[in-house]
Amino acid sequence: MESEIVPDSEHRGLVQRLPARLRGLALLARFDRPIGWWLLFWPGAWGVALAGGAVSHWRLILWLLVGSIAMRGAGCVYNDIVDRDLDAQVARTRARPIPSGLVSIKLAWAWLALLCLVGLAVLVQLRPIAAIVAVASLAPVAAYPFMKRITWWPQAWLGLVFSWAALVGWSEVTGRLDPALWLLYAGSIAWVIGYDTIYALQDREDDALIGVRSSALRMGTRVRGGVGVFYALAVLLWAGAFWSAHPDPVGLVALGPVALHLGWQAATLTPDDGAGALARFRSNRFAGLLMFLACVVVGTSV
Numbered sequence: 339m340e341s342e343i344v345p346d347s348e349h350r351g352l353v354q355r356l357p358a359r360l361r362g363l364a365l366l367a368r369f370d371r372p373i374g375w376w377l378l379f380w381p382g383a384w385g386v387a388l389a390g391g392a393v394s395h396w397r398l399i400l401w402l403l404v405g406s407i408a409m410r411g412a413g414c415v416y417n418d419i420v421d422r423d424l425d426a427q428v429a430r431t432r433a434r435p436i437p438s439g440l441v442s443i444k445l446a447w448a449w450l451a452l453l454c455l456v457g458l459a460v461l462v463q464l465r466p467i468a469a470i471v472a473v474a475s476l477a478p479v480a481a482y483p484f485m486k487r488i489t490w491w492p493q494a495w496l497g498l499v500f501s502w503a504a505l506v507g508w509s510e511v512t513g514r515l516d517p518a519l520w521l522l523y524a525g526s527i528a529w530v531i532g533y534d535t536i537y538a539l540q541d542r543e544d545d546a547l548i549g550v551r552s553s554a555l556r557m558g559t560r561v562r563g564g565v566g567v568f569y570a571l572a573v574l575l576w577a578g579a580f581w582s583a584h585p586d587p588v589g590l591v592a593l594g595p596v597a598l599h600l601g602w603q604a605a606t607l608t609p610d611d612g613a614g615a616l617a618r619f620r621s622n623r624f625a626g627l628l629m630f631l632a633c634v635v636v637g638t639s640v
Contacts, residue, residue, distance in 0.1 A: 362440035363449050366418060367411030373620050374414070377533070379406035380626030381526045382503025387633035388522060388583055391511035398463075398510055402503055405460035412453035413479055413499075419446050420483040468510035475502040490556040493534040497527030518582035525575030532568035532600070533622045535561065536607060539615040559609075566604035573597045576629070580636045588639065592632035599625050 353361055353370045368374050382402040386395050418425065418436050426437035435441035441449075461469055478498050485492035501523050508519040531553060538552040539561065557564040573593060580589035603618045603625075 358440065359445075362435040363445075366415050366435045366441055366446060366449060367453065368414045369411065373623055375403075375407045375410040376623040376626060377530075378410045378500050378503060379403050380623075380630060381501045381523075382406065382507040383626075383630050384522060384526070384633045385504035385507030385509075385519065386511055387630055387637045388518065388579065389508045389511035390637040391507075392634045392637055395511055398507065401460050401463050402507060405457055406503065408453050408456035408460070409479075412450055412457060413482075415446055415450040415453065416480070417483045419443065419450070464506070464510055465513065467513055468506050471509050471515075472502075472506045475499065475506075478502070486552065491531075491553055493531045493538065493553045494527065496534050497530035500530045501526035516582075518579045521575050521579035521582060525572045525579060528568045528572035528575060529600075529622075529625075532565045532572065532604075533619055533625075535565050535568070536603070536615050537619045539609055540612050561609045562604060562607045565607060566601075569600040569604055573600065576632075580632070584636050584639055586636075586639065589632070589636040592635040593629075596625055596628035596632060599628055 353364055356364060364370060379402060382405075383399050386392060386399055386402070391398065418434055421431075422436045422443075425431040425434050432438065436443065436446060461472055464472060478495065482492070482495050482499055485495040489495070504523050504526055505515065505519065508522070509515055535553040535557065538555075553564070573596070576596075577590055577593055580593065583589075599621070603621065606614075607618055608614050
């Protein structure tokens with residue numbers, strides 16, 4: 339049924355052709371919205387590329403992609419289990435599989451376990467230091483659904499989680515956690531805060547009614563400027579990462595395209611235009627690609 343597909347689904351026709359139970363599981367893992375796993379994947383690809391492994395570790399990049407799809411799905415399932423009562427009160431989320439009754443809590447837990455097994459298959463491909471780093475992400479992932487209840491900045495916590503793959507990719511290639519990596523990671527966190535604030539604009543009215551907190555609410559009428567500040571911070575931190583990895587002005591020039599793209603997002607953002615905000619949020623998969631290409635330029639020149 340159309341009511342089972344949330345408004346920002348990108349694959350309505352494909353998902354709707356699945357049998358009801360499978361459709362519910364696909365929706366629960368957000369397979370209809372690939373933007374989520376792209377955003378989770380890109381920082382990992384950046385870490386590999388900036389560490390100089392874009393060519394030599396191409397299989398690792400593919401494993402990170404598989405892991406991003408599985409673990410983003412697992413995270414969404416867990417989030418929906420925790421948030422099922424809140425989701426039932428929000429117009430955009432009340433049609434999700436659990437609050438709508440399409441998927442039971444028991445089945446959701448089983449689906450979560452299966453997705454985690456896929457993530458485990460990716461984990462065993464990693465060297466010990468990278469595997470330890472990957473496992474350490476489970477704590478912030480488990481805490482994330484509760485952040486919107488206790489802080490105005492759940493987007494910052496999401497930044498910690500959605501940027502974690504950068505730590506995994508870099509440590510797998512180098513066997514270390516170098517200063518350039520931490521600058522890359524910090525920049526990714528700022529990027530996530532910016533784009534997830536844009537995404538949260540869709541729910542501001544409902545969030546305010548039910549008491550859920552977000553950076554979009556916290557910024558109020560200064561959302562456009564706030565997003566611009568976080569995007570600018572991301573670019574500055576990435577520039578620091580590039581310079582730390584390879585002090586060459588060419589690396590800074592390589593950041594130009596992604597900087598211009600993020601600047602366009604912030605400059606043209608209209609907070610009350612839900613469709614426009616969603617389009618700019620989704621465009622971050624392209625921003626991730628531009629940043630990856632910049633990391634390849636710097637990583638292969640070391």
